[in-house]
Amino acid sequence: MNKVTENLRKTAAKLLQDKEVEMVIGYGLGSEAVRTQPVFITSPEDTEKLVWNSFCVNGLTKYLSDLKTHPGKLAIVVKGCDSRGIFRLTQDNIIPRDKIVVIGIPCAGQLSYTKLASKIDVSGQLNDVEEKGDDVVIKTTKGDFTVKKSEALLDKCNTCEHHNPVVADHVVGDAINASPTTDSYDEIKKYEAMSTEEKAKFWLSQFERCIRCYACRNTCPGCTCRECIFDAIKPDWVGKEIDVSENELFHLTRAFHLAGRCVDCGECDRVCPMDIPIRLLNKKLLKECKELFNMETPGSVEEGGSVIGQYRLEDPEEFM
Amino acid sequence: MKRLLEYVGYDPGRFNARWISGSEGQKWADTTKDMTEKLKALGPNKRFSK
Numbered sequence: 432m433n434k435v436t437e438n439l440r441k442t443a444a445k446l447l448q449d450k451e452v453e454m455v456i457g458y459g460l461g462s463e464a465v466r467t468q469p470v471f472i473t474s475p476e477d478t479e480k481l482v483w484n485s486f487c488v489n490g491l492t493k494y495l496s497d498l499k500t501h502p503g504k505l506a507i508v509v510k511g512c513d514s515r516g517i518f519r520l521t522q523d524n525i526i527p528r529d530k531i532v533v534i535g536i537p538c539a540g541q542l543s544y545t546k547l548a549s550k551i552d553v554s555g556q557l558n559d560v561e562e563k564g565d566d567v568v569i570k571t572t573k574g575d576f577t578v579k580k581s582e583a584l585l586d587k588c589n590t591c592e593h594h595n596p597v598v599a600d601h602v603v604g605d606a607i608n609a610s611p612t613t614d615s616y617d618e619i620k621k622y623e624a625m626s627t628e629e630k631a632k633f634w635l636s637q638f639e640r641c642i643r644c645y646a647c648r649n650t651c652p653g654c655t656c657r658e659c660i661f662d663a664i665k666p667d668w669v670g671k672e673i674d675v676s677e678n679e680l681f682h683l684t685r686a687f688h689l690a691g692r693c694v695d696c697g698e699c700d701r702v703c704p705m706d707i708p709i710r711l712l713n714k715k716l717l718k719e720c721k722e723l724f725n726m727e728t729p730g731s732v733e734e735g736g737s738v739i740g741q742y743r744l745e746d747p748e749e750f751m
Numbered sequence: 752m753k754r755l756l757e758y759v760g761y762d763p764g765r766f767n768a769r770w771i772s773g774s775e776g777q778k779w780a781d782t783t784k785d786m787t788e789k790l791k792a793l794g795p796n797k798r799f800s801k
């Protein structure tokens with residue numbers, strides 16, 4: 432067991448013992464060696480189910496919205512990117528800050544299930560995982576495997592803005608001394624450079640495959656409307672049928688509802704069962720908002736409004 | 752909005768936003784004429800249709 436897991440369990444056990452929180456939301460071992468799953472711990476004894484390793488890819492903050500009426504305080508484990516979701520929820524008045532106890536873990540990068548599954552047999556159960564430099568040794572009931580961390584990282588971790596959580600009441604693990612990376616949006620620029628026809632072809636082929644399962648919406652810390660436009664039947668703003676036209680309307684509307692609010696956690700993209708690159712849409716709008724309004728990545732600081740919901744005299748007016 | 756539509760493959764001329772005050776009759780007329788001509792040239796939008 433690694434030190435961080437050990438300290439995490441101690442911190443969680445103390446919070447529950449002292450009755451400071453009613454529940455700790457964190458990661459537990461998953462169904463396969465390189466997966467973890469969310470666990471909801473309510474007794475100090477159960478804190479031994481908590482783990483921290485390189486497979487803690489899920490963002491857990493959305494559970495705070497689902498559990499906002501749960502009695503007492505909720506403790507939640509966050510990585511850097513997820514921690515911005517905390518401020519998304521508090522700024523949107525979804526849950527008061529004093530109902531949450533944030534356990535922040537500095538994160539050097541998480542490994543992609545898809546990338547790992549293409550390299551090694553992931554079907555066993557995890558015994559242990561050790562990191563030595565760029566080598567990750569994954570010990571499972573189906574054998575031991577060594578992979579290069581740099582070859583299995585989630586794409587988003589290559590341009591990580593906050594390895595250290597932006598908010599934490601308890602920090603578990605050593606702070607990471609990485610010089611802050613500014614995303615140059617090279618990937619977005621590649622898609623911007625395509626011709627109108629190429630763009631239409633690419634995006635329609637993506638929208639066409641969407642099965643409207645709404646996993647992207649359900650995992651998103653910015654998608655917390657009590658009455659979601661995509662569920663509304665009266666008025667029927669967006670058609671419920673699955674066809675490329677309705678799907679496109681869904682995607683563009685959702686992207687716009689998150690413009691200037693998306694905290695760039697990449698969860699929508701990760702959970703999509705159809706591998707639709709949703710993040711390319713949200714990231715495009717993030718890039719535009721940053722360029723036009725000089726905005727920080729939403730959720731980076733406690734106070735802050737959405738650029739779309741504010742007016743400043745110096746706002747650009749390219750449509751005048 | 753315009754930038755998002757262009758990003759997903761709409762012709763730049765298809766969506767336009769202009770700020771025109773109620774006292775700017777001429778600007779209104781010129782803008783709508785200009786937009787209509789451009790849109791006619793583009794033809795009907797085949798997306799968002801059933």
Ligand code: SF4
Nearest residue numbers: 511512538540588591
């Ligand atoms: S984006 Fe940063 S904080 Fe998030 S998983 Fe990757 S390295 Fe960790």
Ligand code: SF4
Nearest residue numbers: 641642644645647703
């Ligand atoms: S998760 Fe993917 S398939 Fe499901 S609604 Fe979102 S984009 Fe469509």
Ligand code: SF4
Nearest residue numbers: 651693694696697699
């Ligand atoms: S739109 Fe996607 S990347 Fe943005 S906050 Fe929601 S889940 Fe995260």
